Amino acid sequence: MLIFYYSKGSSALAAHILLEEAGANYEARHVALAQQEHMDPGYLAVNPKGRIPALETRDGFLSENPAILTYIAQTHPEAGMLPDTPYEAARVHAFNAYLSSTVHVAFAHFQKGARWTDDQAAIETMRAKVPVNLAEAAKLIEDHYFKGPWVMGDRYTIADPYLFLLHRWMEKAGTEFAPFEKLAAHVAAMRERSAVLRALEAHEIS
Template sequence: MQLYYAPRTISVAIAIALEEAGLDYEPVRLDFAGGEQTQPAYKQINPKGRVPALVVDGGILTETGALLEYIAAVAPEAGLVPDEPVMAARMREVMFYLASTMHVNHAHKMRGHRWADKESSWKDMAGKVAQTMTESCEYITSNGLRGPFVLGETVSLADAYLYVVCSWLEGDGVDVSAFPKILAFREAMEARPSVQAVRAAGML
């Protein structure tokens, strides 16, 4: 497998999950600052010009949630999706919230051009990020973390996803000291060999 990623982006969640699953992969770093993701060569891999993209035997897969589910499916022995249906749904509840809300809140800081043409609108959106990300932290604290990890004591796909999103909080203007559960979650994840491996590789 080849994982196309950019450091400190959500694509790092895929690397963490691959490490948790014990799967071999080749990381392929994209130069986002240089706009490599917008060039024709990469657009042939992912026409959306975004990361992650994962090259597998069956073709090329994109979208964070889909790649995480693929990893869990090809490495079921890693137990990254719980067998109990309600717990599996709770895991996906957090993942879908991250994709639909919290990641979008973060993107308003630098990607306002996706939603508006006027630069004044971009500044207005960027100015809201600290508030919306703080509100997302409140939600995650109250409804997303059921213990050290999303599902309590057991690591799942949602933890890789949430960890990367939570690594952006200081840069988004969030007072993380107000969220001890998130701090404890980050500490628990940083103790895991998977996170240590991707950090050593310069992905975080």
């Protein structure tokens, strides 16, 4: 059985959705960020980076959203969450790498600026830029990478639950999401999936 370490309302929501989509046999263990439980020695043994999410598999521990999403998809091939051809699969990984390395990091400057500087004025300056950076990312995705109705077109893949985080990041940062009509339709379509509703309930998100 898989053990999934998550925090309510965190980016772990993407993998939580995928575990539900795949019908995976897993136990969810909550790690409260607000209580600094991610820095407890017990959790640092799971993920020395002290970040959420993490996944305990029969082979060992995994961290990093794109890797966890890929692992769940590859161990549940019947769910069909990864394209079969190398090129299409690589496009999914490229999309998720962009969310992980650029968009999530851009959002982190809204709440976690102290990771990059101790200068309070610089933290405020970086924070002020976050809504602009997220809007630019959303425009890039909408104009160039989102095919519709799902990220890759007709096929729902591991890019979809990950993209679902974007509107939450934008709302938290105060970026208007509604103008991105294709992405807004994607959020609405995601909310019609029972797996998404179950994961949202686990995160206590209405």
